[in-house]
Amino acid sequence: xxxxxxxxxxxxxxxxxxxxxxxxxxxxxxxxxxxxxxxxxxxxxxxxxxxxxxxxxxxxxxxxxxxxxxxxxxxxxxxxxxxxxxxxxxxxxxxxxxxxxxxxxxxxxxxxxxxxxxxxxxxxxxxxxxxxxxxxxxxxxxxxxxxxxxxxxxxxxxxxxxxxxxxxxxxxxxxxxxxxxxxxxxxxxxxxxxxxxxxxxxxxxxxxxxxxxxxxxxxxxxxxxxxxxxxxxxxxxxxxxxx
Amino acid sequence: xxxxxxxxxxxxxxxxxxxxxxxxxxxxxxxxxxxxxxxxxxxxxxxxxxxxxxxxxxxxxxxxxxxxxxxxxxxxxxxxxxxxxxxxxxxxxxxxxxxxxxxxxxxxxxxxxxxxxxxxxxxxxxxxxxxxxxxxxxxxxxxxxxxxxxxxxxxxxxxxxxxxxxxxxxxxxxxxxxxxxxxxxx
Numbered sequence: 001x002x003x004x005x006x007x008x009x010x011x012x013x014x015x016x017x018x019x020x021x022x023x024x025x026x027x028x029x030x031x032x033x034x035x036x037x038x039x040x041x042x043x044x045x046x047x048x049x050x051x052x053x054x055x056x057x058x059x060x061x062x063x064x065x066x067x068x069x070x071x072x073x074x075x076x077x078x079x080x081x082x083x084x085x086x087x088x089x090x091x092x093x094x095x096x097x098x099x100x101x102x103x104x105x106x107x108x109x110x111x112x113x114x115x116x117x118x119x120x121x122x123x124x125x126x127x128x129x130x131x132x133x134x135x136x137x138x139x140x141x142x143x144x145x146x147x148x149x150x151x152x153x154x155x156x157x158x159x160x161x162x163x164x165x166x167x168x169x170x171x172x173x174x175x176x177x178x179x180x181x182x183x184x185x186x187x188x189x190x191x192x193x194x195x196x197x198x199x200x201x202x203x204x205x206x207x208x209x210x211x212x213x214x215x216x217x218x219x220x221x222x223x224x225x226x227x228x229x230x231x232x233x234x235x236x237x238x239x240x241x242x243x
Numbered sequence: 244x245x246x247x248x249x250x251x252x253x254x255x256x257x258x259x260x261x262x263x264x265x266x267x268x269x270x271x272x273x274x275x276x277x278x279x280x281x282x283x284x285x286x287x288x289x290x291x292x293x294x295x296x297x298x299x300x301x302x303x304x305x306x307x308x309x310x311x312x313x314x315x316x317x318x319x320x321x322x323x324x325x326x327x328x329x330x331x332x333x334x335x336x337x338x339x340x341x342x343x344x345x346x347x348x349x350x351x352x353x354x355x356x357x358x359x360x361x362x363x364x365x366x367x368x369x370x371x372x373x374x375x376x377x378x379x380x381x382x383x384x385x386x387x388x389x390x391x392x393x394x395x396x397x398x399x400x401x402x403x404x405x406x407x408x409x410x411x412x413x414x415x416x417x418x419x420x421x422x423x424x425x426x427x428x429x
Contacts, residue, residue: 006415014395041422043307047364048371049390050305054259058301061261062294069272070290110287153380180376212291215333 001034009035009042055177056146066110111217112209115238118171132158140168145175163194170203174210183207198226205238218242244353249315256304264297271316275323284327292330296322303364313353321358374424382417389414 011017012025029036136151149172155165170185186207189200201224208217221242226235255263272293279289296319303309311318375383381402388398395407404410 006418007411010411010414010418014389016395041425042418044367045371045386045418045421046390047302047305047307048368048375049386051302051368052372052375053387053390054301054305055298057259058261058264058298061264062297065264065268065272066290066294069268070276070286070293110290150384157380178372178376180373184376212295 001032001038005035005038009039012039013042013046052177059177111214111238111241112206112212114241115209115234116174116206136165136168140172145172148172149176149178163189163192163196167196167199167203170200174203174207179207179211201226202234205235214242244310244312246310247312247314250311252315253300253304253309253311256301257307267297267315267319271319274316274320278320279323279327282327283331288327288330292323292326293319295326299361299365302368303361306364309360311357313357317354318357318361321354322361325358325362370425370428371421374421374428377424378417378421381413382420385410385414386417386421 008017008021008025012022017025029039132151132155136148136155139145139147139151149169152165152169152172156162156169159165166185166189170182170189173179173182173185183204186200186203189196190198190204192200205217205220205224208214208220217238221235221239224235252263252267255261272289275293275296276286276289279292280286299322300315300319375386378386385398385402388401389395389410393401395410399405399407399410402410404413
């Protein structure tokens, strides 16, 4: 391969290579296995990226069809985001607890949907970050988790120790099917000492439910003790559901 | 081999025209629902395997070289059956697994080859996803932006880069990192 072949393959796949260069490159694919292999790798990456870009739309459509054909709700509900200052973190955690305690998870039969009614999240208000925080909140509130994820990732890069941003980031990743990223956020939360530590543990269990892996969710649930009363109540309800 | 008439469904999925799912669900979901329930499952299980099958089909549909050469219904059934088989295996229900293993050999050859292609794509995309998540935020953003169809010049403008060549170089670095991670995983 030549030094600029990577760029040429890029331009070729983007449809930006002039006709003469395109023809020359296509001829080389037949003669150079290494170049052909690189093209195939790039095509596989593009296939993955196109799939991911369309995934939220696909999941939304499947959720709308699930009720009709399987008699189950599949779309998670989202509550409106509230804005609070960081030093209210503990108070916010208490609010989460209250909301989670009064919420009836038996409104539908789908385990993930039942237990993935996300609580209000309080994002940090700081001068330079306010616009970005607002953007993240609005996207989250609208259920546009991809946009929320991108804004929250930037916020997280600016304030990686903010547990509320980390929780919202994890939820957005979870809702957009980015399970590895979601787990990273929740594991960081669960391994920390913040007021939202137990929410990290809870959402790690929801990751398994999201995957449809109820057995792993059950095992993790058995290994986790929730001191928070509302989470402990929810955990007990889920335990019963998984038996 | 010649494309099956259901290839149009693949083209619709590739374009993100998910209205086609109305028809797919109407025609095939009841079959899967009945079959899973008949084989020690519940409606929840049927929904899970059906959704996973649709996602797997969508993954393969996005491969521009993929051509469907068998009926979609038979393919969907085979994908769902294998997924349910794996679930039963995880639950150590070996007797049910053995019964259904026998059914696997009833697939015709054209379905088998497409089924294998779909399942291989599913595994590949899972690996690509695992390694994509390890890339930097900027790399992920850049790659997502470029796949959305905008030109490199526009991407340069949106990301505050000097020109399209900078975008190509940065993308090349990101893809190189991604390739290294992916190949190390295999």
